[in-house]
Amino acid sequence: MAQELFALGFRHSIVVPMTDSTASGGPSLPQERRLVTSIPGPRSQALLERRTASVAAGVGITLPVFVERAGGGVIADVDGNSLIDFGSGIAVVGVGNAAEAVVARVQEQVARFTHTCFMVTPYDVYVDVCEALGRLTPGHHEKKSALFNSGAEAVENAVKISRSHTGRQAVVVFDHGYHGRTNLTMALTAKNMPYKHGFGPFAPEVYRVPMSYPFHDGLEGAAAAQRAIDLIDKQVGAANVACVVIEPIQGEGGFIVPAPGFLPALADWCRQTGAVFVADEIQTGFCRTGDWFACDDENVVPDLVTTAKGIAGGLPLAAVTGRAEIMDAPHVGGLGGTYGGNPVACAAALGAIETMQTHDLAARARSIGEVMRSRLTEMADRHDVIGDVRGRGAMMAIELVRPGTREPDAAVTGAVARACHAEGLVVLTCGTYGNVLRFLPPLVMPDHLLDEGLTILDKAFASTS
Ligand code: PLZ
Helix, strand or coil: CHHHHHHCCCCCCCCCCCCHHHHCCCCCCCCCCECCCCCCCHHHHHHHHHHHHHCCCCCCCCCCCCEEEEEECEEEECCCCEEEECCHHHHCCCCCECCHHHHHHHHHHHHHCCCCCCCCCCCHHHHHHHHHHHHHCCCCCCEEEEEECCHHHHHHHHHHHHHHHHCCCEEEEECCCCCCCCHHHHHHCCCCCCCCCCCCCCCCCEEEECCCCHHHHCCCHHHHHHHHHHHHHHHHCHHHEEEEEECCCECCCCCECCCCCHHHHHHHHHHHHCCEEEEECCCCCCCCCCCCCHHHHHCCCCCEEEECHHHHCCCCCEEEEEEHHHHCCCCCCCCCCCCCCCHHHHHHHHHHHHHHHHCCHHHHHHHHHHHHHHHHHHHHHHCCCEEEEEEECCEEEEEEECCCCCCECHHHHHHHHHHHHHCCEECEEECCCCCEEEECCCCCCCHHHHHHHHHHHHHHHHHHC
16 A cells, blocks of 8 residues: 555655544534525525626526535535535545545645646646556556546547547547537537537537437447447448547436447447547546446446546546557647646645545445445335436436336426425436436445435435325
8 A cells, every 4th residue: 555655646644544534524524414494594595696696697506505614425504504415516526525635635735836837847746646547547558648627628638639649530429428518528518408508609520329328228238339330330431530439327418327338349349440439437437436437347448538526526637548659649739728737636636546545435436336226226116206227336326207108207306306405415417308316425425324315315205296
């Protein structure tokens, strides 16, 4: 372990054993649900009024409780309520909010220097993060990385790198895919509302093919891959494809887990045709699915991997990591940005990775997944609106349908989510049809909160039916 930590660029040993307080993200934030007002409470409502007056309406809010503190598996609001967090800020704080090692490293770094711009005068923590990414991402080939600020920026750069490497232009993406809100990534994203509506024109040379969606298409992975490949061959032409960009488990699109064999077949096709296989692991990465990366499940080795979210325990950082010869294709100076790989965000990433390693959060994600799957499956037996239970590790979801059909029921999905919120459980919805409830607890969530959160969910079904 000492060697591993040294490899992460540790200046001082700041590793502490996991105790109840470190597991819960801080000694003074009790790991309990506590409701002292209605949700949202009066202080949150007052802040919401100010927010409505001064923040652009286009920035939506899922649950308008204003946060005072957050740690481990809870979010404490300005009214003194404490909510159970099944969202992790959209799959970001896997290590828990304000994780001890993240806080310690950020504090140290912020006092040393906050920014020089890596492209002007470089610094060690950027290199430390790239080394860690090279070790942790799938495959044992020589790898290089470049760091950015957001997931969308990482995906854009993966496309730039793929085009530069192949000399081709076409980008293949999938139904229900989500890759961001910038112009190119809006084009890659499938869903119109709310992400794209009225924001076009979008970037050209983007082609969308069907995803493997077992609940709806009933296809084996190989057959679903062949369906996609046939379309690429006929409508795009293999020789034109710069890259295939895919989320190994789709996030915003509905936590869609492709049938086994789908991803390996696509990766094989890319290998045969010279297209770059890009795994967008921005939502699935960093132990969320019970492995370091979701591709590990079927031993798929992507050419490039995009990461963000869970990488840095809440600070904005993103990366493209991949085969050295592909990563080195763009000319010197062709990649970058003022803040990409900001030193404070890099320090946070080192703290987050340290936390995942020392506390084996991949194993913790698997055990959270087992609890969630068995409770959700049991709920599905009793609540006939639950059409499908799916996911992997601590990335689980239920798809809600009109009983006895596969027709989406977004109305009941929204009602269940609101009932959970009112009881102090933060849950998120997703899905092309808005009919998927997704569960992304911090991986450090204590068992009793996980259990209580699932019980609230169960009761929410009873209260809405
Ligand atoms: N790729 C797979 O999940 C971000 C979006 C929230 P950014 N998903 C959350 C919202 O409504 O904006 C995401 C993702 C995958 C790319 C992204 C984009 O990452 O850091 O939000 O740019």
